[in-house]
Amino acid sequence: MRKLIPLVSLAALAACTVGPNYEGPKSAGAVAAPAAFARAGQTSTAQPVVADWWRGLNDAALDALVERALKDNPSIAVAEARLRQARSALRLDKANGLPNANVQGTYLRAELPNGGLTGGTADGGTQGIDFYNVGFDASWEIDLFGGQKRRVEAARAGVGAAEAQVADAQVSLTAEVASAYVNLRDRQRRLELGRATAETRRRILALTEQRFRAGTASQLDVERIRGLVVESDAAIVPIDAERDAYLNALAVLVGEAPGTLDAELSAPRPVPLPPARVDVGDPAQLLERRPDVRAAERVLAQRTAQIGLTKAAAMPRISFLGLIGIGGTKPGDLFDLGNLAGIAVPRLQWNALDFGRNGARLGQAEGQRDEAAAQYRGAVLTALRDAEDALSRYAARRASVAAAARSKATADRAAALMQQRYRAGVATLIDTLDAERQRTAAEQSVVQATAVMTADYVALQKALGLGWRT
Template sequence: MRSPFWLVPMTLLAGCTVGPDYRGPVSAGAAPPPAAFARADRDAAPQAPAAAAWWTALGDPVLDELERRALAGSPSVAIAQARLNQARSALGLERANSLPKANASAVYVHARVPGVDLGSSNQNGGTGGGGGTGEDQESLNFYNVGFDASWEIDLFGGQRRNLEAARASLGAAEANLADARVSLAAEVAQAYVALRDRQHRLELARESAEKQRAIYDLTAERRDRGAASTLDVERQRGQVEQSNAAVLPLGADYDAYRNALATLTGEVPGALDDLLAAPAAVPLPPAEVAVGDPAALLQRRPDVRAAERKLAASTAKIGVAKAAAFPRLSFLGLIGLGGTSIGDVVDPDKLAAVAVPQLSWNFLDFGRNAARVGQAEGARDEAAAQYRSAVLVALRDAEDALSRYGARRQAVVTAARSKASADTSATLVRQRFDAGTATRIELLDAERQRIAADQALIQAKAQMTTDFIALEKALGLGWE
């Protein structure tokens, strides 16, 4: 059988792909990143950091266990994983759509037709009319087993662009999963540091309240002896109430962070109380932190990578829309065996085959496809703007985190000096008390000031570690 002449040039067009080719975010107007971070200090190492398990640098086994449980059981990671599985299935569907489609069918037809002479069909399983209707009826049996296949030739690359968009969407889903892990790892670490901070400061606040109560009791005794006024007593009573009031929010925060860590790991509140009950120091960051450079940051941060993949998918969808404006060529093939007898379905002489090429072209759509192309181009422009925004946010996050972390390190040094001064003062007052030249009230007050300096140092350390965690998150770390 000779093929229609128009099939030859149409088949040659099958290698054509319309629409813009994606050449990276720079082609969308994104500016190149700076060569180095502006806020990096001397403790920020220029080498690139490892992307995974940054929290092990804090050296806390309980935190390591919490991170392991969270990454394995958190609902937020499970949601991102489910979306990744959907994207993988969507890519598989697009791959299958580019292949031929085949169907198998089996048909049996029994028809009763009044007043029609069907010839020999009445002898192949049919029965004559009867039964008092007064009208002759003939019956027909028809059996058929067949296969049909269809295949649309991707003349102008619409299906190839669909496949390209699906691959890019899969990359975006993978980046979103990594971003969920980054955010989760940072949340767990920040909640754990806050818990250890509240745990220690709660203990110190209770100790300070006890000493303030002892000062009040001694002042009341002095008033009874005429050595202090009622005003002095009332002032100390107010200090006692303030000290007791300071304990309450610390206790509430401690319980809240225990509940937060439980839910972040996929557990019910209270499930981790035994694991967190033993006191432990606030974990401290390493002396030197690797930050790399901005270009490596943009390649590493999952949210930036997701935005770039969405831009690639939006660019490919322009080609899908443009390909719809061109002719479509498809082939339909039918093969069947059948006849009026059941034995015809296995008789090779009853084979029927049909091959049908079809060319269709919706050339008069009154601007509908042009509007779809405009929509796709607008979506591409939006994705490009979102990518540029993600880049700027990432660079700002890193610069802010570097600045805050450097300032917190200096704040810890200042708090440590204040703590050393308070310790020295308390020691000197103790010596004076032992020598009989200082009162017990003066000793208790010096110890209370030492406790306050200790609280301030613990809080400064916790804030420094929290800013270290924020820096690691800003650098896009916490995924494999």
């Protein structure tokens, strides 16, 4: 019974875990108290689908680009490599809490002076001796104050943070691909309309020059129209450069060299339109969903566990070392159990006088925990602000597209009426071409407003933390 008392005492000590137990961030509930976003607009509070939000744009080319990017983009590969490192670190910390055993074999050959072994007088010769040994040693440190438990807890939180960072990289990447694709289609369409406008102005210039030669137009009229032609040609140049830049950006995002996608994406296509209804959920769901918020929460958990790890380092440590070996001066001695030797060594370590070193380390760990708590709260507030801002912008862009569409409808009607008047002989061709130019300009405004609205839809999906895959 007396022999059991020390073991029971050790077991009771091993059940003690120093340091604060992590109970989650205290500020999340208060910050996310509103039941719905203040500026939801034409949206639904239903829970959105986390992955594949871009499929709501109904563009097969975009779907393919996003899938390629998620597979081959270097930023995703970097995040996944860090996740593998974190998981390996967790496995290592778990294994470090188990006994450590080593097997070793030794052969020693020594040449000693004659008499050196027996204490006699050396005669100038040497005497050889062989030594053979096989054995193993084992060591184990008892986790008296939960230091190892806190180390594993911190490593597990690190894995959670790395997983969230992979998801955050996916969110950012899908938004970047969609944004670049929308801008590409916008520039392609604006190039078409810009060239059409330039061609219309050239036709107006040719007619004005004819009128000038006939004496029915002034040189000022000719120069004014010629200036508009030059202006149209100049406006095309930066748009053309921007189109090439977005082609290069998309190639790099999918893990290819710039120029690789030129042939694949050279044919213009309409700017994709967002769905009629956008599901945004509520703030509490947002905080559970956004990877950057989840990563910040896991870092807070990791820093909290490291406080306990630091406290445990200041406590006494008990470890056991065991050695078992068999051997002798002949190989046959390795099989003679009479040559078996063993030793068991308990060891107590306690840095009782460290002159405040561990206290300083503890203060550092607590400061890191407080820093992580502040960063988490900042991440929460940033997430809510991003969502509110994105919702507000998206609602405003929808109104802008509607206004541009009404303006285009007016320009379409005016161009159609001018065509009728021209065919009836009561309007000139120049007036008809000018009305067509105004119609093209109105269409350009619609295309640009639509692209901005879709880009804001993409930004909204990113702000909602969508686009990652479990």
